[in-house]
Amino acid sequence: MSEILLSKSAYTHNLTQIANKIGSKDRIIAVLKDNAYGHGALLMGKIASEFGIKIACVKSEFEARELSELFDNIIVLSHLPNGNESGEFIYAINEIRALEIIKPKTQIHLAIDTLMHRNGINIDEIEEAISIIKERNLILKGAFTHFRASDEHGGDYFVQKDNFNTAKTKIKKIFKGELMFHSHNSAAIERSADIGDEYVRAGMAQFGYFGFNDSLGLKRVLTLYADRISSRVLRTGQSVGYGGVFTAKEDMNIATYDLGYGDGLLRYNGKGELYLANGKPILGKMSMDSFSSIDMGERICVFDNADIWAEFFGTINYDILVKLSPTIARRVVE
DSSP, X not given: OOEEEEEHHHHHHHHHHHHHHHTOGGGEEEEOHHHHHTTOHHHHHHHHHHHXXXXXXXXXXXXXXXXXXXXXXXXXXXXXXXXXXXXXXXXXEOSTTHHHHSOTTOEEEEEBOSSOOSSSBOGGGHHHHHHHHHHTTOEEEEEEOOOSSTTSSSSHHHHHHHHHHHXXXXXXXXXXXXXXXXXXXXXXXXXXXXXXXXXXXXXXXXXXXXXXXXXXXXXXXXXXEEEEEEEEEEOTTXXXXXXXXXXXXXXXXXXXXSOOGGGTOOOOOSSSOOBOTTSOBXXXXXXXXXEEEEOOOSEEEEESOHHHHHHHHTSOHHHHHHTSOTTSEEEEEO
């Protein structure tokens, strides 16, 4: 059956490079949301924990529970407050009214809107937010922001850094207590010369994909394989797959392999040439559970670099990886 192989050595290399850049592995927050960007949250979480990472970020309580035994602290980024929060996790506060709903004595991190205008309280709402936090006996553990363009050349990154520094100063002035601040995502880690004493949120960089430059010398962790279901000779003039969009110009040995868009691959419609890892193209339209190509044996590498598929489909590597079905078997190799 199709399989994803995950390189432990590549993953630990990437974490080491990030730790070296910021000066300590203790300040790395491993972002393992959405099944660790398709890699497998539990498998990656175990390696990160063994490496010494103490904090993880996830999307939901469901994801947090899966990793609860691996990390000292887990930050839930996209929780909808309901008054029934767990004391085990830390919850991001994405708008000020959430402070009135979330359960008292819950651990929280304030999201600060510094320019992205997606989530977070405004800087001029900080004083009101701290007042509500105190009134409702919430446990403020930290604050953070998210860069909207740290992967792009331009001034937005620096504007947001300045805005977040203003927010931090304001919070520290109003709230007396030890707090964790974090703003740098993967691309920001790569480009920043001064992260200071902030924590960092390592997302795709931990899995070997750089967002700004390759200054960290990252190694890709995931390789996707497919296994042969059947093989045959496609005769001259015969077509393969739905709609017959590929027709053989000469007799050729072809095979059908056990991955398709039902497994989370973006659907190739047979137009243009989408190449597998060895440079051979997929032949004809991709099916729900399979695709065809030149017969290359029992097992073939579909990709070890999601950038190639992302470029073909006009999207980003995140989109390719995060869609990989959790039902595809995943295995850690050295």
